[in-house]
Amino acid sequence: MTLTPADADKILADHFAPWVLGLGLTVEETGERHAVLRLPWSEALARDGGGLCGQALMAAADTATVIAVCAARGGYGPMTTVQQSTSFQRPVVGADVLIRVRVTKLGKRMAFADTTLTPEGAAEPAATASTVHALLG
Template sequence: MFDQAAAEAMLKNVFAPWVQALGLSIESLDKDGAVLRMRFSETLCRDNGVICGQALMSLADTAMVFAVSSAGGAYRPMTTVDQTMHFLRPAANADVVADAKVVRLGRTMAFGSVTLTADGDPRPVAMAQLAYALLPESK
């Protein structure tokens, strides 16, 4: 079963150190997806105090890996094959929350969408559509 403990272990053991440095936490998991939080930090900002797009794209991608794992009941190796991101408004001086939903989970591919919002503001900061190739387990 893919629960909070499994997700926390996955965050520490599967992702690269620079992803771990984003300050992510798992807010919730269910059969349809996952919600992750990226804590605000000046290190994630451009020179004007706005959280950079690279950090937002990484949050969306990482949240979707958790959503696919939650929907599938366990982590499975996967690789991003497509990510389309639409930036709608700047995020500054607030945590960013990623609500990742699985649209389709097949045997070899998974598709999903992620909505990013600034904590306390329901208006979307960005929206992403993602696709993953689900890889066979290594022996």
């Protein structure tokens, strides 16, 4: 089964905590082993100094990885984060963030993914992440 962006938005609505939904993520694109989500700019997610807080970026990357893994599997299945490593390279101020996830390995029990978080219109990412999820079902 091919997972459409509408299917992925439904997965977000049905399976994520209210505080995650409060990030306002939307699914822009899904493919065989990837997904692109949008994190809209929000003053509520900014820290002192006006930059988007790292916690919001990490939560968005983790959530986008779930969607990419669902796309790779052809639908939703329960999973949990085992590891996430995030490197922040520059602040995000006043711009939506495009979160591009590529599933690099999909096994029976584990999924591995690489993510770039790039402010809309920017040439360079603001952050990158490497994530591992355990597949529970």
